[in-house]
Amino acid sequence: MRVLFVGAMAAALWSQQPPAAAPAKPAEELAGDDTNGYTDTPRIPGQRWRVHDVDRPRPPKVTPGAGAGLNTPPPSDAIVLFNGKDLSQWISEARGGKPQAPKWKVENGYVEIVPKTGRLVTKEKFGDCQLHVEWMIPKSAGGTGQSRGNSGVELMRRYEIQVLESNQNLTYADGGAGAIYGVWPPMVNPARPQGEWNAYDIFFQAPRFEGETLVQPAVLTLFFNGVLVQDHKAYLGTTVWRRVGTYRAHAAEEPLSLQDHNQAVRFRNIWIRRLGRSGEN
Numbered sequence: 001m002r003v004l005f006v007g008a009m010a011a012a013l014w015s016q017q018p019p020a021a022a023p024a025k026p027a028e029e030l031a032g033d034d035t036n037g038y039t040d041t042p043r044i045p046g047q048r049w050r051v052h053d054v055d056r057p058r059p060p061k062v063t064p065g066a067g068a069g070l071n072t073p074p075p076s077d078a079i080v081l082f083n084g085k086d087l088s089q090w091i092s093e094a095r096g097g098k099p100q101a102p103k104w105k106v107e108n109g110y111v112e113i114v115p116k117t118g119r120l121v122t123k124e125k126f127g128d129c130q131l132h133v134e135w136m137i138p139k140s141a142g143g144t145g146q147s148r149g150n151s152g153v154e155l156m157r158r159y160e161i162q163v164l165e166s167n168q169n170l171t172y173a174d175g176g177a178g179a180i181y182g183v184w185p186p187m188v189n190p191a192r193p194q195g196e197w198n199a200y201d202i203f204f205q206a207p208r209f210e211g212e213t214l215v216q217p218a219v220l221t222l223f224f225n226g227v228l229v230q231d232h233k234a235y236l237g238t239t240v241w242r243r244v245g246t247y248r249a250h251a252a253e254e255p256l257s258l259q260d261h262n263q264a265v266r267f268r269n270i271w272i273r274r275l276g277r278s279g280e281n
Contacts, residue, residue, distance in 0.1 A: 030242075035145035037172035041242050044183060049174075051182050051242055056173040059229075064190040068226030069199030072132055074271035081122060081256070082270040084109035093257070094118030110136070110268040113151060119260045121157065125253035127206040128275040131155075132199070136266040137165040139195035143263070145171045149194070150261040152181065152239075155204050156254035159218050160239035163265060166191040178224040181239050186222070186229035197268070199225055203275075207235075209249040217247070 032038030037054030049056045074080055081089045085106070092102040094117065103117035111120075137149030149165035159180075166177035166189055173179075177198070178186035192198050201223040208216040222230035237245030258267060 033145065034147065034172070034175070035170055038242065042244050044244060045236065051244060052172040052174060054172070056185065058170070058173045058176070059178075059186050059189045061167075062188045062190050062227060064192065064225035064227055069201060069223065070134060070197055070225075071269065072199070072201070074132070075273065078271040078273045079124065080271045082111060082267065084268055087111065087120070089123055090120045091123060092118040093121045110266045112138075112266045113258075113260055113264050115260065115262040115264060117260060119154070120258040122255045122257070125251070125255050126156070126272060126274060127253040129155075129202075129204050130273040130275055131202040131204065131256070132269065132271050133202070133267060134197050134199045134269045135163050136197045136268075137194050138264060138266065141165060141194065141263065141265075144169065146175060147263070149265055150259075150263050151265040152259035152261070153200060153202070154239070154257040154259055155202070155218070155220075156206060156250070157257045158238040158250075158254075159204075159220070159235050160259070161200060161202065161220070161222060163259075165194050167193045169194075178222060178229045180220060180230060180233055180235060182241070182243075182245065183236055184230060184233045186224060187231070188227060188229060190225045190227040190229070192225060201226075206252065207247060209247075212249045214247045214249070 030038065031040035032054055038052045039054050041051040043050055087102040087106060090102050091099040093099055102120055103114050104120060105112045105114055133153055141149045148169045151163040152160040153163065154160050162175060162177055162179040162181045164171065164177045173185040174182050176189060177191045203221040205219040207214060207218040218235040220230050220233050237247040239245055
């Protein structure tokens with residue numbers, strides 16, 4: 001079912017969703033796991049499914065066109081966030097720590113996560129944008145479910161697009177590569193094999209607030225290796241695990257971040273364009 005929320009009244013409903021309680025039980029006692037999914041999570045508003053639902057069908061696999069989405073050069077009005085040489089456009093943000101110089105590894109034209117050193121955060125801030133990111137799960141990456149090549153592209157540091165090995169590795173439907181994590185699985189799964197590069201072309205509309213009230217949710221359109229997988233889909237709020245996200249008012253522009261989920265994932269060819277909405281220019 002596709003549900004679009006437009007207008008102040010509908011959008012305000014999202015802001016009024018109370019946060020579901022965090023799991024009270026230890027992980028080994030949760031009703032499910034990060035490969036198959038869960039049965040004890042809350043229902044997703046407007047959907048028949050629970051968050052990370054064990055019964056939600058995984059998206060069908062498709063094979064993307066050869067080289068589709070890769071090595072796309074930035075247009076003249078783009079800001080190049082990573083050119084394969086340095087991290088001058090970024091800072092590092094460790095959990096609970098102060099911003100510091102990035103510790104991720106730059107080599108051979110890509111940057112690789114150094115686990116547990118903190119996520120990368122752009123020095124500049126962005127709202128509505130077009131973003132291009134290429135990523136790879138190295139062949140050496142092991143693990144299963146959410147523990148195999150996990151990272152994420154975090155728009156405004158809070159609205160995540162999942163990065164994960166999803167060509168062969170299984171996880172719950174709303175947690176694979178190309179998912180609006182915990183809300184919308186990709187329509188299809190065009191992930192390339194582990195050790196090959198993937199590409200996201202992201203078109204993002206930031207949420208609108210009037211004071212503390214949400215009047216329009218964040219919306220995403222996503223092409224994954226040249227294949228449309230998210231078509232103007234709304235976020236429920238900040239991305240969270242096993243819960244329904246909620247909105248809290250924030251600035252019109254916030255930094256972009258790349259998640260450190262304690263696994264070595266690689267990124268390259270990252271560029272972004274600020275966008276103006278029709279009628280707002």
